[in-house]
Amino acid sequence: MTDEPKPEDILEGKNRESVRNSVPPLQVINETRFLENDLGKVLLEIYELKKATLEDLASSVELPQSKIKRNVSELRKQGYLGVNFDDSTKIYYVRSDWSTQEFPSGPIIPLVYQYNLLSDESRMEALHEAIEHTIDEGDVVADLGAGVGFLSCLASELAEKVYAVEIDREVYEEGKKIVEQEGIDNIEYIRGDAREIELPEEVDVVLCELLDTGLIAELQVPVMNYAIEEFSKTELQTVPHDARTSIQLIEADYEFYGNEFRIPHFEEYDSRESETRSKELTYHEVSFQENNSELVEKRIELEANVDGIVNGIQINTDVRFAPDMEYTGASPWLNPPLNLPFDRDLAVEAGETITVDITYELGGGLSNIVYSIVD
Numbered sequence: 001m002t003d004e005p006k007p008e009d010i011l012e013g014k015n016r017e018s019v020r021n022s023v024p025p026l027q028v029i030n031e032t033r034f035l036e037n038d039l040g041k042v043l044l045e046i047y048e049l050k051k052a053t054l055e056d057l058a059s060s061v062e063l064p065q066s067k068i069k070r071n072v073s074e075l076r077k078q079g080y081l082g083v084n085f086d087d088s089t090k091i092y093y094v095r096s097d098w099s100t101q102e103f104p105s106g107p108i109i110p111l112v113y114q115y116n117l118l119s120d121e122s123r124m125e126a127l128h129e130a131i132e133h134t135i136d137e138g139d140v141v142a143d144l145g146a147g148v149g150f151l152s153c154l155a156s157e158l159a160e161k162v163y164a165v166e167i168d169r170e171v172y173e174e175g176k177k178i179v180e181q182e183g184i185d186n187i188e189y190i191r192g193d194a195r196e197i198e199l200p201e202e203v204d205v206v207l208c209e210l211l212d213t214g215l216i217a218e219l220q221v222p223v224m225n226y227a228i229e230e231f232s233k234t235e236l237q238t239v240p241h242d243a244r245t246s247i248q249l250i251e252a253d254y255e256f257y258g259n260e261f262r263i264p265h266f267e268e269y270d271s272r273e274s275e276t277r278s279k280e281l282t283y284h285e286v287s288f289q290e291n292n293s294e295l296v297e298k299r300i301e302l303e304a305n306v307d308g309i310v311n312g313i314q315i316n317t318d319v320r321f322a323p324d325m326e327y328t329g330a331s332p333w334l335n336p337p338l339n340l341p342f343d344r345d346l347a348v349e350a351g352e353t354i355t356v357d358i359t360y361e362l363g364g365g366l367s368n369i370v371y372s373i374v375d
C-alpha cells in the first residue's frame with residue numbers, strides 16, 4: 001500500500017489541508033449577494049469554519065435543520081462546496097474553482113497572453129531600465145511571477161543567480177525551455193506559489209511584475225509582503241519600487257444597439273473613450289519595500305468639474321519601477337484604466353460632490369470589488 005494521493009481524492013479535496021484556500025473573503029461575500037433563500041448564509045458559515053459537518057452548521061446557523069440540509073445540497077449542486085469523509089460523516093468545505101483565477105479577473109496569466117506582455121513596448125522599456133538601475137553585478141535575484149522569463153533573462157546578465165518562480169504549469173515549462181535553449185545557466189526555474197516558496201539563500205533584489213490596475217486582480221502586494229519578510233534580513237531592493245492609484249468620475253457610453261450594458265471594463269481594450277467628469281484623486285499608495293495592508297476600504301468625495309452626466313468611476317494606477325525613474329502610466333498590458341459603472345445616470349452640476357465607498361482586498365480578484373454611491 002502506498003500513501004500516494006489518488007487523482008479522485010485530490011479532485012474531491014481529501015488532501016485539501018495542504019492546498020491553500022484561494023477564494024478571498026470579499027469574493028465569497030460578494031457571491032452571497034447573488035444567492036437566494038439563505039444559501040449565502042450557509043456558504044459564508046462554511047467558509048468561516050473552513051470545514052463543517054451538518055451538525056456544526058445546525059449549532060451555528062439560525063435556520064431549521066431541514067433547510068440547512070437542503071441548502072448544503074443546493075450549494076453542492078451549484079459547485080460551491082466540496083465534501084470529505086470522516087468515516088461516514090460528510091465534512092463540507094468551500095471549493096475554490098468557481099471563483100475566477102485567470103487574467104484579467106485573477107492572477108494567473110495563461111501562456112497565450114505572455115507574448116502580448118512582451119509586445120507592450122512601454123511596459124518592456126520601463127522594466128528594462130529598472131533592471132539596469134537596480135541590479136548590481138553579483139546580486140542574487142528572485143523573479144516572482146516570472147512568466148516565460150523575460151525579466152530573469154535580463155537580470156541574469158548582471159546577477160550571479162536568479163530564482164524564477166512561476167505558478168502556472170504551462171508557462172513554467174515554456175520559461176524553463178527558453179532558458180535552457182538560450183544556454184543561460186544561472187537561472188533556476190521553480191514552479192510554485194510565490195506566496196509560500198522557500199529559497200535556498202537570501203536575495204538582494206526582488207523583481208515582481210504582478211501589477212494590475214488598483215493592484216486588485218493580481219497578487220503584487222501579498223507576494224511582496226511575503227518576500228520582504230522571508231527573503232532577506234536586510235532591506236531588499238525591489239522592482240517595482242512603488243505604485244499609486246487614483247479615482248475619478250466619468251461618463252461612459254454603455255449603449256449598444258439600443259440596449260444598455262453597464263459592465264466593468266478596461267478602457268484600453270475597447271474603441272470607446274469615457275469622458276472625465278472630475279479631477280483624478282490619488283486614494284491609495286504603496287511602497288513595495290514595506291509591509292502593506294491588504295485591505296483597501298475608502299470613502300472618497302469626488303467633485304464634478306462640469307455640468308453633465310456621471311455614470312461611473314475610473315481607476316488608474318501609475319508605477320515607479322525604480323526610485324530614480326518617472327512614473328509609468330497605463331498601456332494595454334500594464335494597468336489599463338478600469339471603468340466601474342454606476343447602476344444609474346446622475347445629472348450633476350459643476351462643484352457638486354459625489355461620495356463613493358469602495359472596498360477590496362489587494363489580490364482578491366476583480367469580483368471582490370464592492371463599491372457604491374453614498375446618497
Ligand SMILES: C[S@@+](CC[C@H](N)C(=O)[O-])C[C@H]1O[C@@H](n2cnc3c(N)ncnc32)[C@H](O)[C@@H]1O
Pocket residue numbers: 107108109110117118144145146147148149150151165166167168171192193194195209210211219
Ligand atoms: C504579469 S505576468 C509577468 C510575467 C513576467 N515577469 C514579465 O514581466 O513579462 C505575471 C506572472 O505571474 C504568474 N503568477 C501569478 N500568481 C503567481 C503566484 N502566486 N506565484 C507565482 N507566479 C504567479 C502568472 O501566471 C504570470 O505568468
